[in-house]
Amino acid sequence: MVHKILKVHPQDNVAVALTDLHAGEILTYDEEQYLLTTTVPAKHKFATVDLPEGSEVTMYGVLVGKTVANVAAGALLTTHNLKHATHDFSTGDRRIEWLKPDVSQWERKTFNGYHRSDGSIGTANYWLVVPLVFCENRNLEVLQEALVDNLGYGRNRRYESQAKQLMELYKAGYSIEQVLQTDLQVEGTHQTPQRLFPNVDGVKFLTHAGGCGGTRDDAQALCGLLAGYITHPNVAGATVLSLGCQHAQVAMLQEEIQKRTPHYDRPLYVLEQQVIGTETDMLSEALKRTFAGLMQANEAKRAPAPISKLCIGLECGGSDGFSGISANPAIGYTSDLLVALGGSVILSEFPELCGVEQNLSDRCIEKEDAERFSQLMKTYNNRAMAVGSGFDMNPSPGNIRDGLITDAIKSAGAAKKGGTSPVVAVLDYPEKVTKSGLNLLCTPGNDVESTTAEVASGATVVLFTTGLGTPTGNPIAPVVKIASNTKLFNKMRDIIDINTGTVTEGTETIQQTGERILDYVIAVASGEEEVSAVRHGQDDFIPWKRGVSL
Incomplete structure (x- = not known):
């Protein structure tokens, strides 16, 4: 039977409209009947019981808001009658029991990746050109103009x-x-176009606005982020351009590279303009060294690797009222499958974990990680509040329009991306993933900043759910775009790779969808499938300055 509504958790006092509903309709769900007193658009929520002013509203089994007016049973919940609210959280007991999913059908499967000397496996093979400071961005543009089309990496014209x-x-x-x-x-x-180096997927230029003029902490974080890209399994080598006098010094970058890969042995060419002299000399040397590096990178070949070598980033952007009941829990199941197979996953976007902190804290295997998660969440929120913001101001106009009317509703659904497995580590931006299992990474909710950070921490493929449609990609890691609803999938097929609208339509379970996604990830990791973001050259890269960004 196909339902018109969904009650996500037995303890919830709200239900989700799976299609447009009209005042006067009588709906049945789990033998309970609900009379609608107002029109309820698809993706939005209505009260299943009378909620006097000040009542706690529960969805996904957690507090997601409090009413600021009387809301009758069957009435639409809006920003006018509901405000964000969450329960306080603390470092409690560990609750790390986990019923692993059956992964027998994948245990002998492999993917074809690029094997690096440090033991990591890439799903792609790129060369990077990186500026240590924004002053070098123009030089990167000159190199890009000289190399990209001539080497056969030109875009659709x-x-x-x-x-x-x-x-x-x-x-x-x-x-x-x-x-x-x-x-x-x-x-x-x-x-x-015909590529000169067929085993190199591209030359990527990571322009940015940092490296100087901010705080020394900003420079250190930027160097850590860039080091994460230079040492990434999907990167064969890099050319680094430095001016010389900036905060983000070459020595700082080299220190961050050593933190992540102590015996780094891939080609790395560092050129400092104030040492070399003229622009002509600098760019000529950069061209020669980059070309030599590409010749070496082209020697790499794909070879079989165990699924346990995959590291997947979990991301969402342009979310809607269906994201938390279709796409997010689907990739949450994919996450659980990969963890059970010995792989790594990254759940980030800390402003979008507001309200589910207790659950995630309790899932931390180590108490120290639970305490670190609590400290990072509270510090981040306090910084936001200090400048007149806060996690409660996170939902965008598009989120609100499509049913995510409080940050707690958005967060409870966003957290479903992390599945149910225990948390093996809590990382601060831009630390590297070193443990198999579910890792929590402190990043903003901004999808590009967060995706940029997940890849720096080691994600070799990113699963990105969206309900409204967003083209977000990454320079070096394939970003798989997953629609929460079939209408979006059909409307924006050029940027969407997978549809999970089948879940709300009742034609596929969350488990079946999650399994389908894992099979697709393996094909992408092997170079057999090209995702839309890669095909379009969607190379989004935005470092996070540790100020307030939600």
Whole structure:
């Protein structure tokens, strides 16, 4: 039977509309009947009992808000009658018992990855060009112009042909109205150019706005982040451009590289402009060394590796009211499968764990990790409140419009990405994952900043759920875009890879969907499937300055 509503947890006093509902409808769920007193749009929630002003509202079995007005049973919950609220949390008893899922069908499976000398396995093979300071961004742009197209890594140029069509219309004397009414033609189909180095997936340029002008802590964090990319399993080697006088010194970067990979032996070329002299000399040397590095990187070949060598980042962006009941729990099950197979997963976005801290704290194997998680969460929230914000201000207008009307509702659903396995480590930005299992990483809820950080910490594939649609990608790690609803999947097929709307439609269970996603991840990790973000060249990279970013 296909339901119109869903009550996520037996203790909840709200239900989710799975389709648009109308005032006067009588709905049945688990032998209980509900009379709607208002219209309830799909993805939004209604009260299942009368809720006087000041009542606690529970969803996913946790407190997600308190009413600020009387809400009758069957009435829509909105930002006008419900405000964010959560219970306090503390470092309690460890609750790490875990019923592992059956993984027998994957135990003998492998993926074809790039084997590095430190024992890590990459799902791709990139060369990096990295500036230590924003002053070098222009030099990166010059190198990018010289290398990318010539080496066969150019992007789809169909929009250039459309721009030329518009130019011809203007020359022909078309009016503004005529131009706007013209259907632009796509000339031909996109063909992948012939690469000079077929075993190198690309040359990526990580421009940023940091390295100087901020605090020394900002510079240290940036160097840690860049070191995470340089030592990443998906990276064959790197060219680093430094000005010389900035806060983010070469020695600082080398220190951070040693922290992550003490015996780092991949090609690494560091060029300092104030030592070399002219721009011409610097860029010529950078070109020669980068080309030499690419020749060496091209010698790498894919070879079988155990599934336990995968490290998956768990991310969401443009979430909606279905994210927490379809896409997020689906990748949560994928996470549990990978952990049971000995792999690693990363759950980040600390502002979106607000309200579920007690559950995650109790799942920490070590008490020290539970205490660190508590300290990081409270410090982060206090910083936000000090500048007039707070975790309660995290939901975006798009989140609210599509049913996530408090941060606690958003967070309770977002945390489902982490599945049910114990927490093996709590990491601060931008520390590296060193343990198999579920790792918590302190990052903002901003999807690009968080994805950037997860990859720096070691994620070789990122699972990214979305209910509204977002093109977010990463320069070196494939970002698998997962729709929470079929309408989005059909509407934005060019940027979405997987549909989990089957869960709310009742045609597939969360477990079946999670298994399907794991199979897709293995294909992506082996280079057999190209995700949309990679195909479009969606290379989003934003370092987090440890100020307030939700």
